[in-house]
Amino acid sequence: MTVIESAATPAPDHQPVPAAPQGGAVLVLGGGTRLPQMLRDHGMYVVYAGSTGEFTAAHGALCHEAWLLAEGSEDAWLSRAVALHREVPFVRVVTVRERFLTAAARIGDALGLGGNPLETVLALKDKSLMRRLLAERAPDSAVPARVMGTPGEVDAFVARVGLPFVLKPRDGSGSEGITIVRDEAGLAEARRLVDGRPGALLAEQFLEGPEFSVETFSGQGRHQVLAVTEKFTGEGSVEIGHVVPARIGAEERAALEEATRVFLDAVGLREGPGHTELILTAGGPRVVESHNRPGGDGIVDLVRHVTGLDVRDLLAAQTAGAPLPAPREDVAGAAATWFLTAEPGVVREVSGWEAAAGQPGIVGVSPDVEPGDAVGPLGGSDDRCGSVTAVGATGDEALARAREAVGLVTVRTETAGAEAAQAPSGSQGETR
Structure with a gap:
């Protein structure tokens, strides 16, 4: 295995590599070892790219090459991928890591590798873009929302939708930085936050109801529902528990699944994993946010225990052009x-x-x-x-x-x- 370590921006020089197997070469950005293992099992030539801190001996045993950066901007990942592609032509770039989603889409676009459009990935990362697309393409699913540029815009938004409302980073994840503004004290704090971060925070109408996520896997724009997850939250809307399958009736489950498919169509998701978070309001399901990656917090494991399917195995098979694994019957209820x-x-x-x-x-x-x-x-x-x-x-x-x-x-x-x-x-x- 060839390992490249660098912190500089120029494209690295390295020794020629053997010809890729018939399955072709795939660039894996970040993540653990299961995805590289499954890609290799499908006969693909695996090039791993990630940080020096997350690369382990197990990665070294599984990957044909590794390209490591102590730190790297998206531009750095893109320039290196383009340079490496001239020597090891990739057939696909994949990732299951949040921080590499847009980098993977940019590399795929630059190299003509297909995959999800960059516009789709950016819309899933930037919640303001997501809300705009929903308002245009699926207005029945839209939720009033606006990027906050000045403290005065906070008051204008409240005049429009009332209290409470949600203030959150437009590109956040992991329930980080979410504030529910309920009263005058909360309004004062919201004005202060917006004043310190103009254009970085999104205000949304507060949605009342139980929370769920729908775990999906897509191929050629068709969305397979793997599971519906019931979610429990604590202070600051931080998730403190999950159960799969959600303890709901068939009608509620069907509504959540249909709302998710409508949403994924609206943003243009074409392939790979999806994790879409929704609230089941009195008026029906409303999307909170979504990601073109597997759900975090161990949801991947919950789905595997209940269905026998691991979304990383599905992604590896899709990348290799192989039949997707089927659900198992010897699983937990x-x-x-x-x-x-x-x-x-x-x-x-x-x-x-x-x-x-x-x-x-x-x-x-x-x-x-x-x-x-x-x-x-x-x-x-x-x-x-x-x-x-x-x-x-x-x-x-x-x-x-x-x-x-x-x-x-x-x-x-x-x-x-x-x-x-x-x-x-x-x-x-x-x-x-």
């Missing part, structure tokens, strides 16, 4: 993940993960903090402290097992001095 949260501060004690892992139906535990780590207020996915995944015959059983197992884990935090500047001073917290 339902699967659920519950996340652990803790009071803000410095972690002093973590215990109970072994006990949680030994409970009935538990198929995975993921500790995310250890003593000495700092825990901030719950403002995004990165502020959670770990998770437990369970399977069961029903959604109720899987969810109960996951929550009971999380209840066996203790994360004790302490706020003191500069170590916990984000938390109230002098407090202690213990969360299970």
